Amino acid sequence: MIRQNANVPVNLFSNLLDKLYIKQWTYGIGKVTLPTLLTDGIDKVQFKWKQVPSPTRFYADPFIIRLDENRLLVTYEDYIKEDLYGRIALAIVDNNFNTIQEKTLLDTGSHLSYPNLYKKGDKIYILPESSKEGGLHRHELDLTTLELKPKETIIPDLPLLDSTIQFYEGKYWIFATHRGPGSDSQLYIYYADQWDGHYQPHAQNPVKTNLNGSRPAGKTFVYNNTLYRPAQNSSAYYGRAVVLHQIIKLNEHEFEEIPVLEICPPKNSAFNFGLHTINFSNDVIIVDGLRRIFSPWTQLKILFSRSLRVN
Numbered sequence: 001m002i003r004q005n006a007n008v009p010v011n012l013f014s015n016l017l018d019k020l021y022i023k024q025w026t027y028g029i030g031k032v033t034l035p036t037l038l039t040d041g042i043d044k045v046q047f048k049w050k051q052v053p054s055p056t057r058f059y060a061d062p063f064i065i066r067l068d069e070n071r072l073l074v075t076y077e078d079y080i081k082e083d084l085y086g087r088i089a090l091a092i093v094d095n096n097f098n099t100i101q102e103k104t105l106l107d108t109g110s111h112l113s114y115p116n117l118y119k120k121g122d123k124i125y126i127l128p129e130s131s132k133e134g135g136l137h138r139h140e141l142d143l144t145t146l147e148l149k150p151k152e153t154i155i156p157d158l159p160l161l162d163s164t165i166q167f168y169e170g171k172y173w174i175f176a177t178h179r180g181p182g183s184d185s186q187l188y189i190y191y192a193d194q195w196d197g198h199y200q201p202h203a204q205n206p207v208k209t210n211l212n213g214s215r216p217a218g219k220t221f222v223y224n225n226t227l228y229r230p231a232q233n234s235s236a237y238y239g240r241a242v243v244l245h246q247i248i249k250l251n252e253h254e255f256e257e258i259p260v261l262e263i264c265p266p267k268n269s270a271f272n273f274g275l276h277t278i279n280f281s282n283d284v285i286i287v288d289g290l291r292r293i294f295s296p297w298t299q300l301k302i303l304f305s306r307s308l309r310v311n
Contacts, residue, residue: 187208269289
């Protein structure tokens, strides 16, 4: 038993022990309908998890959209710990969730994540998080070549994290947090009449300040004429779970939402330590799951590799 005293708090030992573990995310795809999810959660879902080739690599922030009756498009963050930044990757999967094709979609040499998929008409756009660069940008995906067209800027300069766009009651709404001290706890909203902009800040920004339920965790969606918003619960630690909220009020001057369901990582999986993204395509669900791997030697190698890059 660890005994606490005034000089050595218990959480210091916990933090030191935690450093001996590799934390690895990957995405899992399964089948569940929204009514079943809202009543039963995800513990009964049989997920097929994406294999990760190295303990120093992870796949996170997955989004999904159906291309045709036989194929689904997945976009996700591909992060290599030695490089200290994420790339945007793409996978085409079949109806059994087997990968048909995969590729790196965007590599800027600076950190990218949260590749939000947005369909407008017959076009598909990707809005990746690029807060280190600043601003929110969109790329149209060429569905023939699976290449990205040159970026267009939607919101310049602001260091937005996990921007999530939704058309609702005649306006485009963007939910995000800002890079910095409130990145996990302060929710901001921006709105415009056209999705090109000009986006205005909500009158109550930040509309919410809480580690439980602020930072976006996937696309908002409408079900039974009700708007729902997934958000991260990082009150215990970053990426612990997702809380699904029902939005009660949303206009230029008001915002109100209530939590309706906490979605924890599936207990029957190796990736049961965290979950911080959830998305849907009809009856197909995609999430990311976190596992811890006890590997002190790997952690030392990562630190050594990073020190060489700095020097």
